[in-house]
Amino acid sequence: MSSAELIAKKARIAGNILKTLSDEQRSSILYKIHDSLEKNAKLIETANKLDLEVARGSNLSESLIKRLDLFKGDKFATMLQGIIDVAKLADPVGKVLLARELDEGLTLYKITAPVGVLLVIFESRPEVIANITALSIKSGNAAILKGGKESVNTFREMSKIINDTIAANFATTGVPIGAVQLIETRQDVSDLLSQDQYIDLVVPRGSNSLVRNIKLNTKIPVLGHADGICSIYIDGEADLVKAKKITVDAKTNYPAGCNAMETLLINPKLNNWWEVLTNLNENGVCLHVTPEVKQEYLKHNPKGNVLDCDESKDFDKEFLSLDCAVKFVNSVQEAVQHINTHSSKHTDCIVTENEKNAEFFLKGVDSSGVYWNCSTRFADGFRYGFGTEVGISTSKIHARGPVGLDGLVTYQYQIRGTGQIAGDYLGAGGNRSFIHKDLDIKDIKL
Structure with missing residues (x-):
C-alpha cells in the first residue's frame, strides 16, 4: 500500500469516527487547540520568521510574502478567534431538513451529514491550517492539508501542536488521531488526487494555475475559485x-x-x-x-x-x-x-x-x-459570521461564496420504520398506498 493510500485510508477511518461524535465532543477539542496554539505562539512566530526570511531571499512575489506573515497586525489573534467562533456555532451535523410520513410508522428524514474526507491544498497563508482544522472537525470531516513550500516551517510547527493536542485529549473528546494530517510535497498531492476511494472533496486555495491543474488531474470533486477578479x-x-x-x-x-x-x-x-x-x-x-x-x-x-x-x-x-x-x-x-x-x-x-x-x-x-x-x-467567512472559511467557491453546485460549516456538510436520507416491506405497497406488488404527509420539522430532534 502506497504512503498516499495509507494517509487517505487513515483519514477515512478518522472521518468515520468523527461523524459519530457529539457536537460537544467535536467542539471541546477546538477550545483545546485554541489554547495550545495561543500558548505556543512564540514557537510558531519563530518558525514563521524563518519562512519569511527564506521567502524574502527568493523570487516570491510581494503579495505572497504578505500572505505568509502570520504575525502582521492582528492576523494571529484573528486566527485564534476564528477557532472559538467556529466552536460556538450551531452543530451543522444532524439537522433535519425534511420529514415526511410515508405511512403509519414509516417516516422519511433528510438529514445533514459530513462530506467525509477533505483534501485542502493552499499557498502561503499559514492561518489556513487553523481555519480548516476548526471547520473540518466541527463539521465531522477529516482533513488532509497541503500548504505551500514557502510556509513549511510554520505549517510543521502548527501541525505538531494541533496533533499533539488531539492525541493528548483523545480519551476525553473521542476525536481521533488522523483527523488532521499534514503533507508536504507536490508528489504527495499528485498521489492523493488518485485516492477517490477515500477522499470525497478537494479544496484548492491558490493561483489560477494551481486550481486548473488540480481539476485536470483528479476524479474527486473540486470546490474552489481560480481568480478573484x-x-x-x-x-x-x-x-x-x-x-x-x-x-x-x-x-x-x-x-x-x-x-x-x-x-x-x-x-x-x-x-x-x-x-x-x-x-x-x-x-x-x-x-x-x-x-x-x-x-x-x-x-x-x-x-x-x-x-x-x-x-x-x-x-x-x-x-x-x-x-x-x-x-x-x-x-x-x-x-x-x-x-x-x-x-x-x-x-x-x-x-x-x-x-x-x-x-x-x-x-x-x-x-x-x-x-x-x-x-x-x-466577501469573507469570518465577516459573514461563519467563524472562518475553508475557501471561496465560485461554482454553483453544492456550495457557493465563502464556504463555512454549511458548505462542508451534505445530506443523507434516513427511513425509520416498524417492519414494513416494499412488497406490501403499490408499485412493488402490493395494494397499500403511501400517505406522503409532510411533517413540521421545527420540533423534530433525532
Whole structure:
C-alpha cells in the first residue's frame, strides 16, 4: 500500500469516527487547540520568521510574502478567534431538513451529514491550517492539508501542536488521531488526487494555475475559485462620498486578497466622477485606464498616476497589488454585461442611490457575491459570521461564496420504520398506498 493510500485510508477511518461524535465532543477539542496554539505562539512566530526570511531571499512575489506573515497586525489573534467562533456555532451535523410520513410508522428524514474526507491544498497563508482544522472537525470531516513550500516551517510547527493536542485529549473528546494530517510535497498531492476511494472533496486555495491543474488531474470533486477578479461599478446616481470610501477600502485594505477590487467601472454621468480616481491615486493606487478615461481624467488631474490599459488583458487580470483597471460604462446594463463577460464570478459591487439600478445589478450579475453600497472586502467567512472559511467557491453546485460549516456538510436520507416491506405497497406488488404527509420539522430532534 502506497504512503498516499495509507494517509487517505487513515483519514477515512478518522472521518468515520468523527461523524459519530457529539457536537460537544467535536467542539471541546477546538477550545483545546485554541489554547495550545495561543500558548505556543512564540514557537510558531519563530518558525514563521524563518519562512519569511527564506521567502524574502527568493523570487516570491510581494503579495505572497504578505500572505505568509502570520504575525502582521492582528492576523494571529484573528486566527485564534476564528477557532472559538467556529466552536460556538450551531452543530451543522444532524439537522433535519425534511420529514415526511410515508405511512403509519414509516417516516422519511433528510438529514445533514459530513462530506467525509477533505483534501485542502493552499499557498502561503499559514492561518489556513487553523481555519480548516476548526471547520473540518466541527463539521465531522477529516482533513488532509497541503500548504505551500514557502510556509513549511510554520505549517510543521502548527501541525505538531494541533496533533499533539488531539492525541493528548483523545480519551476525553473521542476525536481521533488522523483527523488532521499534514503533507508536504507536490508528489504527495499528485498521489492523493488518485485516492477517490477515500477522499470525497478537494479544496484548492491558490493561483489560477494551481486550481486548473488540480481539476485536470483528479476524479474527486473540486470546490474552489481560480481568480478573484472583483469589479465595482460607480453608477451615475452614486453618492460620491460613499464611492470614494468604498473603492479605497476595496483596493487598498488588503490588495493581495482575492476579494480586493481589480476593476473599476465608472459612469461618466456622475458629477465629479474624477474625484474617485484622484482619491485612489492619493492612496497609492496606479490606475490602468482606457483612452477615454485617460483623456477626461487628465483634464481634471494632469498629474494623475495612470498607465494605458491593455484591454485585451487587464480586465481579465487579478493584479493582487495597488493597481486597478478602469473603464467608462454608460449604464447599469453595460456594467452588468462587462462584469458577466470578464468576472471570475467571485464578488462584484454597485455603488448607487438608485434602487432600481441596484436591484437590476444584484439580479443580473452572475457571481457568488453581489453587493450594493459596500466594499467587496466583506466577501469573507469570518465577516459573514461563519467563524472562518475553508475557501471561496465560485461554482454553483453544492456550495457557493465563502464556504463555512454549511458548505462542508451534505445530506443523507434516513427511513425509520416498524417492519414494513416494499412488497406490501403499490408499485412493488402490493395494494397499500403511501400517505406522503409532510411533517413540521421545527420540533423534530433525532
